[in-house]
Amino acid sequence: MNRRQFALAAVSVAAAPTAVGQDQFQQGQHFIALSQRQPTRDPKQLEVLEFFAYSCSHCNAFEPAIDAWQRKLPAGVVFRRIPVAFRESMVVHQRLYFTLEVLGLVKQVHPKVFHAVHVERRRLDQAPDIADFMATQGVDKNRFVRTFESFGVATMAKQASALASGYKVDGTPSIGVDGRWLTSGSMAGSNERSLLVAEYLLRLAGKQ
Template sequence: MNRFIKMPVILTALVLMMTSAFANAQEPVAGKNYVVLDQPVRTRDSSKVEVVEVFWYGCGHCYNFEPLIKQWKKRKPDYVDFQQSPAMWNATMKTHAAMFFTAEVLGVMDKLHDPIFTSMNVERKRLASADEIEDLFADYGVDRKEFQKTFKSFSVNSMVKQADARARSYKISGTPEIVVNGKYRISARLAGGQAQMLKVVDYLVEKERATLSK
């Protein structure tokens, strides 16, 4: 009699063990699915979990990733501080970084972010000079004199230098890559694809949530 009473309990325990083992098997692994940075990089708001996408407008992978990151941004928790930061390994990419920060300073990022991606990846424009970039901004209503003043300004130049230093601290090896809370770096290669990158991000965000400043 007791033997039959115990069987459901035993079966339930076995199911729970198998479920737990399966969940653990799916859990992202440091060194395999993401990289733990040797030296954590300071975040801009310690009361939130910071998520930084390092990207380049001329990167086809970044262009393809953009719809995924937009959907992720819509569902991200309030305690996540998301930002995009331009990668730069050469003079042209530094020009594109200045373009990015000029759009931010002028408050036209929402209008220009997608057109810049389209211009470089669909229309195959290089946007390698200030004149080309100025023409694009003017097409979207930006005053040319305001553009010229901002593009060459001390503040934009400082932002470019800070973004470059931050990317070097992250040890970025390609684009797009995502850094969570200045501690973990995720690439599509390690995660197993772009959609999987965001699953690893979600896992690490929850891992870091417990460290937030009160």
């Protein structure tokens, strides 16, 4: 049994309690199939992408559920967050997320950014404001700024935008599966139900 087959079996077992009715998920209704397959980091593993934006209230509400869900994904399934910029002003949040990723601070700070934006109503749309906020979280401000302004983070932001374009993402949160399919709350019926569609697509990917 290779890693993809193992992942298929594990996802099936993990999803068993919620699997009723998943055979009713239909292409074009609950998910779309991409006309051109998108690259994944490792073809030997199944990949799930969460397309999100810090400014999106639905992403904020969905974060606890998708974070708990991704923590239970089996070996052989890779979960990645992809920040989306539908306009130039949102690029700053792409760079914010990837700076956290480079510094190994996603687990510690990522949910706090959502809280700051949507609960505390902090304006984190300018680099100096973001740096000041990071300092309140115990992050070295100079190190954060150097990373935030780095070529590597700028490249990651451009790659994220290319991936979102390739997946035809037109709203957040959306979930991409294995470079082949996209689902979302609007397609699935709710953001929580989109996780069931993602589980269905993971099993489908493992069979192919």
